[in-house]
Amino acid sequence: MTAAPAPAAEGAAPTLAPEAVPFLPRGVRLHFDTVRGAWVLLAPERALRLDTVGHAILSRIDGERSLGAIARDLAATFNAPFDQILADSAGYLSALLDRRVLELRP
Amino acid sequence: MTLHDPAAHRPATPMPAPPIAMLAELTHRCPLSCPYCSNPMELTRKEAELDTETWLATFRQAAALGVLQLHLSGGEPASRPDLVALVAGAREAGLYTNLITSGIGLTDRRLRELDAAGLDHVQLSLQGTDAAMADAIGGYRGGFDRKIKVLGWIAEIGFPLTLNFVMHRRNLRQLPRALEMAIEYGARRIEVATVQFHGWAMANRASLMPTREQAREAGRIVAEARAALRGRLVIDYVPADYHARYPKPCMGGWGSTGLNVAPDGLVLPCHAAQTIPSLEFQSVRHAPLAEIWTEGPAFRAFRGTEWMKEPCSSCERKLVDFGGCRCQAMAIAGDPAAADPVCEKAPAHARLRDLTEDFTSDPDAPLVYRAFPAPARAG
Ligand code: SF4
Ligand code: SF4
Numbered sequence: 001m002t003a004a005p006a007p008a009a010e011g012a013a014p015t016l017a018p019e020a021v022p023f024l025p026r027g028v029r030l031h032f033d034t035v036r037g038a039w040v041l042l043a044p045e046r047a048l049r050l051d052t053v054g055h056a057i058l059s060r061i062d063g064e065r066s067l068g069a070i071a072r073d074l075a076a077t078f079n080a081p082f083d084q085i086l087a088d089s090a091g092y093l094s095a096l097l098d099r100r101v102l103e104l105r106p
Numbered sequence: 107m108t109l110h111d112p113a114a115h116r117p118a119t120p121m122p123a124p125p126i127a128m129l130a131e132l133t134h135r136c137p138l139s140c141p142y143c144s145n146p147m148e149l150t151r152k153e154a155e156l157d158t159e160t161w162l163a164t165f166r167q168a169a170a171l172g173v174l175q176l177h178l179s180g181g182e183p184a185s186r187p188d189l190v191a192l193v194a195g196a197r198e199a200g201l202y203t204n205l206i207t208s209g210i211g212l213t214d215r216r217l218r219e220l221d222a223a224g225l226d227h228v229q230l231s232l233q234g235t236d237a238a239m240a241d242a243i244g245g246y247r248g249g250f251d252r253k254i255k256v257l258g259w260i261a262e263i264g265f266p267l268t269l270n271f272v273m274h275r276r277n278l279r280q281l282p283r284a285l286e287m288a289i290e291y292g293a294r295r296i297e298v299a300t301v302q303f304h305g306w307a308m309a310n311r312a313s314l315m316p317t318r319e320q321a322r323e324a325g326r327i328v329a330e331a332r333a334a335l336r337g338r339l340v341i342d343y344v345p346a347d348y349h350a351r352y353p354k355p356c357m358g359g360w361g362s363t364g365l366n367v368a369p370d371g372l373v374l375p376c377h378a379a380q381t382i383p384s385l386e387f388q389s390v391r392h393a394p395l396a397e398i399w400t401e402g403p404a405f406r407a408f409r410g411t412e413w414m415k416e417p418c419s420s421c422e423r424k425l426v427d428f429g430g431c432r433c434q435a436m437a438i439a440g441d442p443a444a445a446d447p448v449c450e451k452a453p454a455h456a457r458l459r460d461l462t463e464d465f466t467s468d469p470d471a472p473l474v475y476r477a478f479p480a481p482a483r484a485g
Contacts, residue, residue, distance in 0.1 A: 025266065025294075026264055026265075027226050027227045027265070027266030027294075028266075029202075029226075031174070031200075031202070033172070033174065035170070035171070035172035040174060042174060042175065042202040042226075044204065044226075044227045044229075044266055044268055044294065044295060045175075045227075045229075045268065045295065045342070047126055047127075047174045047175055047202075097337055098336060098337050099340055100294040100295065100337070100340050
């Protein structure tokens with residue numbers, strides 16, 4: 001029910017393999033908040049405000065592309081080192097997995 | 107945000123940020139009669155409820171104001187025959203829709219209609235983890251068996267599910283089983299909420315207040331389960347606050363994140379706000395929601411920190427807990443601007459301690475079930 005800040009990478013969260021294929025489960029969706037002019041992730045009892053990076057990662061999740069493919073795309077788009085992007089995205093998504101607002105294809 | 111008319115009177119306080127969530131109490135009607143119901147002691151009758159059109163117009167206004175999440179609650183929202191239309195209209199308005207239900211009144215067919223209407227999420231309440239407990243607490247025979255059926259349909263359709271287990275002295279020992287049930291029925295979240303003493307629960311403090319040992323035990327079970335079930339089940343925990351040192355925060359501050367609309371259209375800063383006699387409420391029937399949110403006297407009364415008294419006004423936690431609960435301050439200190447008596451710095455804290463002793467001393471205190479007032483009236 002509260003707008004929590006975008007999740008930060010947590011040291012204790014399990015690391016995600018580059019082959020993992022993330023998807024937004026039912027009941028979790030991206031929404032453009034026209035009143036605040038920002039993207040939010042709507043989930044049960046949560047509305048997470050997304051910054052540019054968060055939105056860039058989540059909007060690339062389609063249930064088909066792997067984390068590695070998404071990170072490669074992001075690295076090209078933002079002209080940033082792949083390894084760094086992969087690590088940051090894995091941390092970001094692990095925190096969402098922990099909160100059960102993201103799932104992995106079996 | 108711009109003012110429509112630059113010549114118009116400017117509010118003395120800055121514009122508040124828009125609300126994130128709205129709780130629509132569609133009705134006070136409910137087949138259950140839980141003795142801790144958060145509805146007010148004075149329940150609104152069916153004849154006074156808002157009609158479908160007015161609810162839908164309110165949802166559209168809420169979305170335009172900035173509300174993202176709509177909680178459809180009650181009473182039992184399934185008691186409204188137009189529930190499916192309300193969900194469809196809320197989705198059309200762009201809102202995330204959450205149905206807060208006991209499950210009673212939902213059929214397989216109705217759930218499928220809700221699915222087609224775009225319902226995002228279901229939160230189902232558990233009064234206990236077996237029929238003996240659940241039906242005794244809910245005051246409704248057969249309620250538990252029915253709920254289990256509903257859980258099956260929810261899983262079949264694939265609705266994201268949160269279980270809500272309201273815990274108190276009588277059912278607290280069932281917490282471990284409630285956690286198991288959440289896993290068995292595929293819930294992603296469970297809310298383990300120790301009973302809050304508002305509404306009907308106020309009349310039941312002597313029978314529902316957990317003992318200090320129970321409160322501690324619940325905290326231990328939750329901590330262990332969180333570690334063991336990490337990534338499988340999210341556990342939101344509301345501890346027993348009469349036993350705490352500091353109060354629970356009042357949302358993100360009064361009038362800062364959410365609003366409630368009562369069945370008759372009155373807009374409330376929180377579900378218990380009507381226990382504060384000095385507050386003046388407005389109705390969606392007579393004023394735009396945006397105006398009520400920004401300028402309404404009930405919302406302005408405790409917004410920000412200016413209303414605070416000592417010890418809150420000079421306290422370093424004032425932006426952490428916002429002085430705690432206004433309704434609890436009213437109920438126990440007799441002053442809605444006082445520090446929440448749960449706080450050990452509050453002048454009324456000693457009184458709360460004494461009450462807590464009293465309320466946990468009689469293991470056989472009877473339950474008072476919620477009920478509408480007798481329909482027959484003189485004159
Ligand atoms: S004094 Fe007021 S602000 Fe400080 S902790 Fe107590 S209730 Fe909260
Ligand atoms: S005043 Fe009390 S009941 Fe109302 S929202 Fe704040 S903490 Fe909750």
